[in-house]
Amino acid sequence: MAATLNLVGAGHVGRALGRVFAASGAFALQDVGARSAASAQAAVDVIGAGHACAGLAHMRPAQVWMLAVGDDQIGPVCAALAGAQPLAGAVVFHCSGAKASSELQPAIDAGALVASVHPVRSFADPAAVAADFAGTFCGIEGDPGALALLEPAFEAAGARLVRIDPAAKTVYHAAAVFASNYLVTVVDAALRAYQAAGVSPAVARELARPLATEALANVFRLGPEAALSGPVARGDVATVARQHAAVTGWDAPTGQLYEALVAPTADLARRKHGAS
Template structure:
């Protein structure tokens, strides 16, 4: 069984490592976080491996997973190479949605195979996700040798794997940002709009929740065009213009957001009418 080191064992790192270890895909070797107590807490939850807090205390592993912030990937990979943790035949992969495997140049120079693995899922509650990981889509790209190991490893823990191009990572990840991160921002703006109109916060949530949930259900059941309702779908552009002006008077950033959504929504509405 191949050994696994984890550097940056936060929510994503521990969820993947937990599944790899429990299903005996990889054996947990070492975990490194910024502090030894943090590393030890991760090891305790994983139930395998040894905690370290410095690269010079790590031993080379067959597979190393970097689940760190995007701006740490390149310098960390270079530091690993300098510490002698990379060699021909070893595999290094990171879990950034936006960065490609080509960011791991120091590993490539050392003869290691590289890849990126991005689970398309919200990790707000990491421990809950760990037991519900099966069925998660993981977008993967990288060297043939790395993928020959990682694709079956991911499939062994129940992931659905989709191979993508390294050149399209930023655009691909933008889809996840729109579907998840910006959706939160949009709901925050909606709730603030209700409250600015005098609706109590608790009631605003009661208003928004069924609208948001039903709309998302409709999108995935009927498609975006058929799910669209409201003034733009009806062609009430005078209402849209008046509303945008009112929103901008209340909050300029929210007004700009409303205005930015208008032509995109008009395009969806046009498709809706053409599909009738």
């Protein structure tokens, strides 16, 4: 039979994963706890399973506890959980991509096995995530005993698990920032530079679109070394210097961004030519 699961946190992540677990039978969802009964009930209504509870003390003991709370709340909520519930032998895990399972020290002290399972998804639309969870990559780390229970359950829910080094958890999370957030920042710099040259915003997006999409497609098809092109890859130092000066003259912060990218791009170019 599936292990009993209590969900602490009624936000987007909790609702989406709770719905996935309820639909797949990966866990037997028992109680859903939140700061208020109304919030917990709203989550239960979305999930379609579980019993709403206002506060940790009103939840029943469970084999597994999932803390679907903000990063800065993991430690305090875990401490409160350890003070309110018997955790010896239970599995306690959180869903943060930035914090390691060691953040759950109060649960460890109470005799629990701990882990972290980070679904690599945007949870802006919990219903959409729940409906399309199959194939979702999850970074997972923690106690072997916790992983022995969690890994088959998440796989039953359709997850693709990737074990990560807990000591490098912050770097792991930064990888997502580079692949997503900072990518948007760099494209924004390109769009603003086009506009500085007199191109309308709508046309600027059309000019940047094939460059960005083809570059990304080449990275994932050929690898970053083969995908790299442009003046740094060619060793055209004069053009790089001229562009840096021009961009700095137009907008100093964007000039700093341009300069910051030269050295790592030159390193990538050396790898490119060393591999060719």
